[in-house]
Amino acid sequence: MIGNNSSTDNNNEADFTDQPHEHFVSAPTAWLRLKSIFLKNEYGFDSFEWKAVKNSTLFTFIIGTMMAGTAELPLAHQRFKEQHSLSLFANKYEAIRRLQSHLLVSFWKSGIRLGLRIGFFTFSYTCALACLAAYEDQLKGFHFVFSGALAGALYRINMGLRASFAAGIIGGVLGLCSSAVIVCPALFISKKSLDEAYKQVRDQHFREALQAIKNNNEICGIQKQFNVSKWEARAILKARQQEQLLTDPSLNVSKN
Template identity: 30%
Template sequence: MYRKGITPCRVGLTIFGVDLFPSYDVIDPSSPTAQKLAQHIEAVKQTETGWDRFKTIFQRDDYGNLSPEMDGALSAGTAGLVIGLLLGGLPASKKGYEEFILRNKATSFENHFQAKDKLQFNVTKTMAAGGWRVGWRLGLFTGAYTFFTSAVATYRNQNTVFEYSAGGLLAGAMYKFPMGPKAMVAGGLGGAVLGTAAGAISVGVMKLTGTTTEELRYLRHGWKEAKTRELITESPRRAEAMGILALAHDHSLAQNKSSINEATQTKSEESTNEDVEKAEKKS
């Protein structure tokens, strides 16, 4: 339910004022948390420089977490590595299988188990080599592209196609660095073309949704800090839940203690009865 007089903030896809993909995550702009976050953002905007924003990429927050930009670059690099392993490994395994069959048509094995073992080893080795050959390159390029794009956008605090083109240029040049200056130029141009295409799509989506890089950057930092703070601090609901769990735990301990006491008492009574019977027999 919306409170009267308050316009909720939505995060969704809106084109020409038409809410195509609405988000039901409503943010109350009059809440103390939202107001403090807005005041903090405005104060930081007025005082910080491009170099100050760039340095925050390499800084950890009060809870030891990486910055959203660095975390995004590492996530992109990891995703590129995994996708590259699949793209390079699957075709390589098929090729290794076919080559093994061709090479060993006239080879005699002791039994079919030995042939299957050698085939499996050859296919696995070929798949690992082919997957790594493509995976580390794709992971390096995607991670570097994401990092350079975020770094340029953070420094300029703007959202244009230029940031993506510059990120692709730097990533492509770094990717071809071991091959010499000519390869760096070719790689940089290729990366710039890919970055420009990706930038046009990203900027177009942001225009459609009505968001900017500045808003996303500050909100990502604010949301990450708020999420971390919520996880490590006790809220009333968390305290209530922990209270219920603690009560259940104490009740379980009490039941176990009662069972142990009853068992101990029963054993002591049995031993006492045995002593009495022995004494009566002796008398």
């Protein structure tokens, strides 16, 4: 089956010449679909859900770190001036070096703290959303609310049950808002249902990843055949794909 099922086969040596189809096929049972989120499939690439979880977590971690670190710089600069108002430095270069070191430490110390917290919330939210969608093999509106509530509850679990419950309510509201403000308008514009859009994007991810593996295998073959560099082999492959498009415009050949 072509889907998110795990396999120990090496994708670099995969043969695609006699595949029955090149579209995503879900696992037959809910638990297999849930398990397949976190495992590489038979071609060796991550599932769409897991890739989305990793990318969104990394993105929010970076954004949170940059925002908190940048906001901390003026305060750190002021603290340095107050703490060293009576200090004597050997020269101005030493003072500048000490100031830069202080600002750098303050930036990362404050930034990473907030980045980790936001990243954890995003990971909890997107992971819960992915698990619900994979388990039911469809994406529903209430999944956003439930995932937000769960992420909020986990975010404040260390502060006790009352704080966790309150954060869960806030997280559920945020999940509802994200669905109403971002998802619904996008679906209205595309004229697709939530589940249709989810499965279309998931299938597109599968086909693009499969095409990338095909291209990589072809590039390796061109390198061995003509004894050229990887960049030259990639150029040859692109020329071949463009020639195929000119011959048959109906071919949807990826140019990755």
